[in-house]
Amino acid sequence: MKPGKDIQRLIEIMAALRHPQSGCAWDIKQTFQSIVPYTIEETYEVVDAINRNDRVDLCEELGDLLLQVVYYARMAEEEGSFDFGDVVEGITAKMIRRHPHVFGSTQERQQGMQKGAWERIKAQEKAENRAKKQQAEQREETAQSYLDAVPTALPAAMEAMKLQNHAAKVGFDWPDADNVLDKLAEETAELTAAIEEGTPQDIAAEYGDVMFAVINLGRKLNLAPEEALAMTNLKFRKRFAYIEQNTDKKLEEMTLQDMETLWVKAKKG
DSSP states (O other): OOOOSSHHHHHHHHHHHTOTTTSOHHHHHOOTTTTHHHHHHHHHHHHHHHHTTOHHHHHHHHHHHHHHHHHHHHHHHHHTSOOHHHHHHHHHHHHHHHOHHHHSOHHHHHHOSOTTHHHHHHHHHHHHHHHHHHHTTOOOOOOOSGGGGSOTTSOHHHHHHHHHHHHHTTTOSOSSHHHHHHHHHHHHHHHHHHHHHOOHHHHHHHHHHHHHHHHHHHHHTTOOHHHHHHHHHHHHHHHHHHHHHTOSSOGGGSOHHHHHHHHHHHHHO
């Protein structure tokens, strides 16, 4: 089999890898659950390539991420749920439906995106989703809370941001960043008290509250927590590299004061 630019070739490769008799033993034994960690890893590697402005790596990493989609679709096809074509049809239908001002009738294109259209489209999608689940005899879980609309499987920081945004839509939100700063000071004081007198569980709970408040502060400042922290991580890497490059000692032989002196120089530079 030769490589190709047509998505069908990737689908054929995955089918061959999953073939019960002639496929790859490792690929055959994988399940939806077992490849989730790889999907998360590949997603972060795409983000990393973008942040490094490395188009060569980005091309490769996007291919790795695309493979994950094909992998899930193949397993779903094997169990009779759906196939890759259904995935493509679903997303193309969604994009067309969500952009009537681009793909709609002549009148819709001339009018542009109308007020309230987004809410109507989302309601339509939810209704169609319920119908599909009923057709597949899959019971839809009844939402018990307004916040159930936010998936719990998200990374914790992203879930926190979405929870805050969702609560804000019904007015449960601080007016401005100053109020969040006050809340952050309050949570920090509670963490300090827990460290001094609390149990490990108390400390973890208060630490989580501080992190939640920090994420909320970023939201009020229109900052993306992941991006801001990534910038700090990069800054830390550069400053630590400065320490390594400006000493004749091995790192393990340096004192904290040695490192701190060079760290301050790196910070000023």
